[in-house]
Amino acid sequence: MQSFFQTKEDVLVLTSAGTGGLEAAIVNTLSPGDKVLAVSIGVFGDRFAEIARVYGADVATLQFPMGSAADPDEVRRALAADPSIMAVLVTQNETSTGVTNDMKALCSVVKEYDKLLLVDAISGLAAIDLPVDAWNCDVVVSGSQKGWMIPPGLVMVSVSKRAWDAVAKAQMPRFYFDFTSAKKYLQRGQTPFTPAVSVFFALDAALSLMAREGLASIFARHEKIGQYTRDGVRSLGLVLFADPRYASNAVTAVKVPDGVDGKALTKVMREQWGIVLAGGQASLEGKIFRIGHLGYVSTEDIDDVISALPQALRAAGSGQTEAEKTTGS
Ligand SMILES: *Cc1c(COP(=O)(O)O)cnc(C)c1O
Numbered sequence: 001m002q003s004f005f006q007t008k009e010d011v012l013v014l015t016s017a018g019t020g021g022l023e024a025a026i027v028n029t030l031s032p033g034d035k036v037l038a039v040s041i042g043v044f045g046d047r048f049a050e051i052a053r054v055y056g057a058d059v060a061t062l063q064f065p066m067g068s069a070a071d072p073d074e075v076r077r078a079l080a081a082d083p084s085i086m087a088v089l090v091t092q093n094e095t096s097t098g099v100t101n102d103m104k105a106l107c108s109v110v111k112e113y114d115k116l117l118l119v120d121a122i123s124g125l126a127a128i129d130l131p132v133d134a135w136n137c138d139v140v141v142s143g144s145q146k147g148w149m150i151p152p153g154l155v156m157v158s159v160s161k162r163a164w165d166a167v168a169k170a171q172m173p174r175f176y177f178d179f180t181s182a183k184k185y186l187q188r189g190q191t192p193f194t195p196a197v198s199v200f201f202a203l204d205a206a207l208s209l210m211a212r213e214g215l216a217s218i219f220a221r222h223e224k225i226g227q228y229t230r231d232g233v234r235s236l237g238l239v240l241f242a243d244p245r246y247a248s249n250a251v252t253a254v255k256v257p258d259g260v261d262g263k264a265l266t267k268v269m270r271e272q273w274g275i276v277l278a279g280g281q282a283s284l285e286g287k288i289f290r291i292g293h294l295g296y297v298s299t300e301d302i303d304d305v306i307s308a309l310p311q312a313l314r315a316a317g318s319g320q321t322e323a324e325k326t327t328g329s
Contacts, residue, residue, distance in 0.1 A: 004210065005125065005140060005158045007132040012157045012182045013203075015196045018122040018143030021155030023051050024177035025118045025139040029163055030087060031171035032056030037078055037115075038089040039070045039106070043096035043281045048089045048120050055172045060085070066097050066284060067253075069246035072105040079113040087116040087166075093124030096281045098242040098253030098290060100128055107135035116166055122146055125156075126210065127222045127250045127294040138163040144199055147250065149295035150206050153196035159183075222249040225293045225302065232306035233291070241288045250294035253280075255287065260317030262286040268315045273308040 001011040014024060026048075030036065036057045038049030041064045053059045062078050064070050070090070079085060088110045093100045103119075110117045119140045121130055126147035132140050138160040145152035159167070159179060167179050181192045210218060226249030230240060233254050241253035256262040262279055266289055269275045278290040291305055 001156055001207075002158075004207070004215065005132045005142075005156070006130070006134065006215075007140075007158050007160075009133065009161065010159045010164075010183060010186070012159065012179060012186060013191075013195075013200075014155050014157065014177065014182060015153060015191070015193065015199075016155050016177070017152060018141065018146070018155055019047065019051075020177065021122065021141035021143060021157050022048050022120055023055075024155070024157060024174075024179065025141055026052050026057070027055055027170070027172040027174040027177060028159075028179040029116060029118065029139060029166040029170050030055070030057050031169070033058055034086045035060070035082065035084045036087045036089060037062060037075070037082075037085045039075055039091075040064070041068065041070055041091060041097065041099055041101065042066055042094040043284075044094055044120055044122070045089070045091045046282075048091065048118075052089065057172075067099065067241050068243045069099050069101050070106060072102065072109045075106060076109045076112070079109065079115065085113075085115060087118055089118050090120070092119055092121040092130055093128055093248050093250050095123040095248075095251055095290075096253075096284065097288075098240075098248045098251045099246045100124065100248045100250070101246065103130055104135060107137060111136045116162065122155075123250055123294065124248075126218065128248070129215075129219050132158050133160075136160075138166070144203060147294050148203060148206050149209075150202035151199055153199035154203060222294060225249070225297060225299060226252065228299050229291055229293050229302050229305075232302055236306065236309055238309075241284075250292070251278075252291045252293065253284075253288045254291070256280075256289060257313065257317070260313055262289055262316075264316035265289060265312055268312045269305075269308060272315070273304070273312065275305055275308055277305070 122143040123146040125142035140158045144154040229252045239255040280288040
């Protein structure tokens with residue numbers, strides 16, 4: 001796991017959904033009342049902030065519009081304005097909008113102000129480059145069902161030396177997700193509680209495949225399939241949701257065209273073509289659909305999606321664009 005996180009620090013593997021890993025990052029490094037800057041560009045950024053709030057952190061949220069990336073200069077201004085901020089929460093790859101943040105720039109701003117940096121890399125790690133040590137990320141969370149290509153059930157969490165210092169002082173309550181206990185057991189090759197054993201076997205197999213391919217090739221493959229998907233979507237005349245400069249190579253969000261029912265579209269794709277697309281979450285429900293292309297997904301899979309979409313769009317809507325409707329054609 002250390003080589004895939006590009007870290008020499010500890011990587012703990014906990015049995016949980018991804019969200020449990022985010023909760024673990026918060027409760028192990030913070031105390032109630034601690035000032036936290038949550039940088040959010042979508043649903044998962046909001047969730048990270050909410051977890052910190054629930055555990056009593058004093059959370060200031062720096063919100064960017066859905067579809068855009070976080071602006072490092074605005075993060076810098078927020079950190080300069082409030083020296084009491086102790087930690088920064090950032091999402092590497094915002095799965096709800098198909099946007100990948102400029103992590104290199106964001107990490108360097110956080111480093112400049114010497115804050116603890118907690119990263120939700122659940123859907124980006126092992127697919128999109130994130131050199132954890134080189135970019136000074138303190139706690140980085142990933143999840144088995146995303147780039148690792150295996151069933152859900154495990155979260156992987158890297159913990160820097162600086163994060164361990166924070167763990168020693170952190171007062172938020174924790175039991176199941178206690179890093180200190182996880183590390184103690186790890187040293188004996190064990191876990192504090194019953195692990196998701198079957199998923200560990202799957203992870204072992206996935207890591208063998210990934211090690212054979214190599215990190216650089218894995219990142220290049222995701223860049224290629226991301227571009228391939230965006231090109232395919234645009235070739236159908238559809239409009240991409242994300243700011244093209246920050247479009248994710250793990251997931252592509254597409255605007256649901258006028259006159260098409262987004263829910264019906266994903267249903268038709270699933271039932272008639274056996275293709276599972278994701279809908280939009282929260283305020284984006286019905287407005288976008290998402291094509292996942294991280295991990296074990298080939299360009300042939302994307303070809304299937306692109307060739308099924310025109311018929312599915314017709315089945316899920318009037319088949320008319322707004323322009324066609326107004327001209328009556
Ligand atoms: C999938 C995902 C999560 C949540 O993972 P769960 O396993 O559903 O809890 C959190 N953040 C991001 C960016 C994700 O893609």
